[in-house]
Amino acid sequence: MYGVYCLSSFFYSFRGSERVTVSVISVLKYLGYKVRLVTSYFDKEKVKKWDKNFIEPDEVVIKKSPIKIGWYNALYFSLLTKPGNSISTIGDITHSDFSYIHFPFSLSNNLGKMGISDEVYYRKMNLPGGYFSEKFKFHFIPYKYAEAFYSTPYKYAYKLFFRNSKSRLLANSSWTGKILEYSGYSYTVLYPPVDVEKFLSIKSDKKRDPKLVISIGRVSPEKNLENLVYVASKLKEYKFVILGATGKGEYRIKYYDYIVNEAKKLGNVEIISNFTDDVLLKYLSEASVYFHSKINEHFGISIVEALAAGLVPVVHKSGGAWYDIVKEGKYGFGYETADEAVNAVVEASKYENDFRDYANEFSFEKFKDRFSSILG
Numbered sequence: 441m442y443g444v445y446c447l448s449s450f451f452y453s454f455r456g457s458e459r460v461t462v463s464v465i466s467v468l469k470y471l472g473y474k475v476r477l478v479t480s481y482f483d484k485e486k487v488k489k490w491d492k493n494f495i496e497p498d499e500v501v502i503k504k505s506p507i508k509i510g511w512y513n514a515l516y517f518s519l520l521t522k523p524g525n526s527i528s529t530i531g532d533i534t535h536s537d538f539s540y541i542h543f544p545f546s547l548s549n550n551l552g553k554m555g556i557s558d559e560v561y562y563r564k565m566n567l568p569g570g571y572f573s574e575k576f577k578f579h580f581i582p583y584k585y586a587e588a589f590y591s592t593p594y595k596y597a598y599k600l601f602f603r604n605s606k607s608r609l610l611a612n613s614s615w616t617g618k619i620l621e622y623s624g625y626s627y628t629v630l631y632p633p634v635d636v637e638k639f640l641s642i643k644s645d646k647k648r649d650p651k652l653v654i655s656i657g658r659v660s661p662e663k664n665l666e667n668l669v670y671v672a673s674k675l676k677e678y679k680f681v682i683l684g685a686t687g688k689g690e691y692r693i694k695y696y697d698y699i700v701n702e703a704k705k706l707g708n709v710e711i712i713s714n715f716t717d718d719v720l721l722k723y724l725s726e727a728s729v730y731f732h733s734k735i736n737e738h739f740g741i742s743i744v745e746a747l748a749a750g751l752v753p754v755v756h757k758s759g760g761a762w763y764d765i766v767k768e769g770k771y772g773f774g775y776e777t778a779d780e781a782v783n784a785v786v787e788a789s790k791y792e793n794d795f796r797d798y799a800n801e802f803s804f805e806k807f808k809d810r811f812s813s814i815l816g
């Protein structure tokens with residue numbers, strides 16, 4: 441029996457971490473293992489709709505966490521892990537034989553020491569004062585309070601319980617891996633699986649609009665959407681569409697309202713909070729450019745989806761987005777400053793995506809082959 445441990449919030453929605461969990465289970469079943477899934481919620485009918493590759497685990501163990509606070513909920517589930525035919529998709533280092541690392545929050549202090557923290561990059565963006573001050577109000581100041589009262593105890597607890605972990609670490613990108621390496625850990629890169637077939641099948645009945653730019657993701661301060669707003673303010677002849685709802689929490693809701701108000705002032709930015717798959721595919725078939733505003737994106741599944749759909753990605757020169765997907769400009773454009781972002785969008789709008797097949801590097805089949813090889 442192979443044990444798969446995952447976060448308690450899994451299977452309410454289907455994001456990157458859920459995709460990895462479902463794919464890990466499916467590959468283990470494909471290899472002939474019996475699988476026990478440990479989680480606090482599981483709706484197999486939902487998962488079947490979300491992922492065509494899903495194979496049911498042999499056993500589902502439901503555990504209710506006594507801790508309802510994000511990272512500490514993750515810590516509780518991490519403490520349940522143990523070696524012996526086990527893998528964790530919780531996202532940080534655990535005691536499982538394998539730990540899939542979405543981002544090592546327990547080691548995030550090292551980003552500053554490496555000179556690649558969000559704040560360092562954000563200052564380099566050189567946004568005008570208004571955007572810059574709003575960013576600090578909505579993100580960096582709340583984060584500093586959270587660091588003192590929320591994440592610091594979590595990090596100390598992680599050191600206490602997991603500093604001697606023998607888990608083999610699987611990083612979702614080489615960028616995530618470099619953080620692990622700097623912190624003294626070895627790692628193997630295993631890209632998360634993306635349903636590229638769904639997006640490769642998109643056919644445009646008409647010529648794509650070179651001045652239609654889309655972005656997909658939560659309208660939340662850590663997504664850095666003020667970068668997109670600034671670009672839109674400089675490219676009034678372009679239309680920008682953000683497909684994404686707000687995150688939870690008061691300061692995230694205030695940030696959402698701020699972005700909505702800025703969009704209304706500009707007139708060329710549309711925010712679609714609730715959208716169907718048909719709406720998503722429609723915009724992916726009509727737009728030419730995909731703009732990713734987040735700095736230090738750990739990986740970036742939506743970037744792969746857009747690339748597979750035929751759009752040209754424009755990403756910040758950081759994180760897995762730049763180093764693992766766009767490959768430092770080989771498969772798209774990058775920027776470090778606000779004005780570079782404007783120029784990158786203009787250049788991308790003149791470029792035709794001729795590398796859609798490259799998206800197959802991130803398919804479920806590739807994930808299955810790589811993970812099977814890792815398991816030996």
